[in-house]
Amino acid sequence: MKQSKFSSFEQGRVAYQLLRWTVLVIPVSLIVGSLVALFLWLLETVTHIRWEHGWLLWGLPVAGVLIYWLYRLGGKQADKGNNLIMEEIHQPGGGVPARMAPLVLATTILTHLFGGSAGREGTAVQIGGSMAGWIGKQLRLSVADLRILLMTGIAAGFGAVFGTPLTGAVFALEVLAIGVMRYDALVPCLIAAVFADVVCSAWGIHHTHYHINYIDHPLVDSLPFIHLDVWLLVKVIVCGVAFGLSSFLFSTLMHNIKHNAQAYIKIPWLIPVVGGIVILLLSYIAGTTDYLGLGVSSKSPNGISILAAFEPNSSVNDWSWLWKLVFTAITLGMGFKGGEVTPLFFIGATLGHTLALLLGAPVDLFAGLGFIAVFAGATNTPIACTLMGVELFGTTHVLYFAVACFTAYYFSGHSGIYGAQKLEVRKWR
Known part of the structure; x- marks a missing residue:
């Protein structure tokens, strides 16, 4: 490819965009990292409460009714969860409502308190997407920029909830479509995931540590170029x-x-x-x-x-x-x-x-x-x-x-x- 005589100008534009996105992403990371920290603390608390009071399991059907009415009264499109965020990235429409964050946080805590078998990634991603969408609206970002900011919300939520910022960044790029990845949001997603993980950890949240102690040994010792079993x-x-x-x-x-x-x-x-x-x-x-x-x-x-x-x-x-x-x-x-x-x-x-x-x-x-x-x-x-x-x-x-x-x-x-x-x-x- 022929080198452009304006390459230095192009590098300047790149530097400007990196600085701009860092400024845009920091508030997303601060809010999402803090909310995810609160969510993880509440999750651990209600889990131990349920362990200590086994009778709470009998309230699961009632909790289900409460969750239904919470979304019926105030949820609107928020009930679509992660899919709504992904749809807004693919084809912007009504936006991701800010009410999604408190709704999904409260209803997930209810699910776990009364014994539902569920996880935490969906909640963290919805917190990230809804907060990113809200910040984007406040800043009146363009449609293209709002799409990227929503992706940073996914990255921030995922990276903070599992303590895996690199995974969170790539997940936000890879999950939108089977077979392709969007690289226009690569650096913003990485910045968001790293900062959100740092913020979450700063609140004193500790993630579970897993260990694989197995040590691999080549099956064919006579062939030194084979380095695995x-x-x-x-x-x-x-x-x-x-x-x-x-x-x-x-x-x-x-x-x-x-x-x-x-x-x-x-x-x-x-x-x-x-x-x-x-x-x-x-x-x-x-x-x-x-x-x-x-x-x-x-x-x-x-x-x-x-x-x-x-x-x-x-x-x-x-x-x-x-x-x-x-x-x-x-x-x-x-x-x-x-x-x-x-x-x-x-x-x-x-x-x-x-x-x-x-x-x-x-x-x-x-x-x-x-x-x-x-x-x-x-x-x-x-x-x-x-x-x-x-x-x-x-x-x-x-x-x-x-x-x-x-x-x-x-x-x-x-x-x-x-x-x-x-x-x-x-x-x-």
């Missing part, structure tokens, strides 16, 4: 297929539950009531409450949780992943609020645990692979999830992270948890 890589590919299929199962089941509930339960506020009753019955059948809430840790030291999935001799059983999948699909499909990602971590980690024992593979490594790969398949974001593996578990096994996430991405098909995600490039021709 080839047989283990084959097992990772096989499990990647299973992770992708479980992503497909979760997305399909959740969407079908939502569709059928709206089709067959004619009184809308009865939908969460029925969902709450079903969750109560499933808890009785399963004989445990470990599939409720986030599932990162358990009330009992010997309970089933994400952390337990990394231990070979834990209480995780062969069907723990399926139980959590069903609990979460019902909770979110029947009108309760929260995210899908942390339950996907649970599903993936416990499935990885089960497959590792079946295949004679390292449990902690495969729990970590499932952790990120099921998420990759359900959101169609394999690059972001590979980076999440690096940010959470370190760089030692990055090749296995990539193989698992990319394989799961392809075998999850064109389904996904976000209905507003566009299909730009098909996964096969």
Whole structure:
């Protein structure tokens, strides 16, 4: 390409844009990082309250009715959640209402207080998107700039809630459409995610730490150019297929539950009531409450949780992943609020645990692979999830992270948890 004689002027424009976006993004990061810190503190508080007062579970159907009416009275389009933010980025319309942030925060806390099986990513992203949209309106930004600011809100919310700013930035670029990424928001999203994570941590919020202790050894010692265990890589590919299929199962089941509930339960506020009753019955059948809430840790030291999935001799059983999948699909499909990602971590980690024992593979490594790969398949974001593996578990096994996430991405098909995600490039021709 011929070098422009105005290259120095172009670099000056680049420097100006970087400075401009830094100034625009800082208030987004400050507000979103602080609200996410409040959300995480409240989430931990209500989780311990529910552990101490098991009778709260019986109030889940009533909580569902309250959530329905809160959105009916004040939510309007806010009930569409993450999909509304993505639709506004694709095709600007009525905007993302600022009321989305307090509504989703309050209703997610209600869901967790009374035992719904949900996550936190959706709430954080909606907080980020609604606050970014509000700031953009106050500043009267152009449509193009508002789109980018909404993406920085996604990045800020995601990066702060998991303590993974690099993942948050790439996730905001990758999640909008299958097969393409938007690079016009690359630096603003990175700035937003990093600052929001710093702000969240400054409030004293600590994220869960996960560890993979397995050390890889080459299978063929006589071939020094092979730096990995080839047989283990084959097992990772096989499990990647299973992770992708479980992503497909979760997305399909959740969407079908939502569709059928709206089709067959004619009184809308009865939908969460029925969902709450079903969750109560499933808890009785399963004989445990470990599939409720986030599932990162358990009330009992010997309970089933994400952390337990990394231990070979834990209480995780062969069907723990399926139980959590069903609990979460019902909770979110029947009108309760929260995210899908942390339950996907649970599903993936416990499935990885089960497959590792079946295949004679390292449990902690495969729990970590499932952790990120099921998420990759359900959101169609394999690059972001590979980076999440690096940010959470370190760089030692990055090749296995990539193989698992990319394989799961392809075998999850064109389904996904976000209905507003566009299909730009098909996964096969």
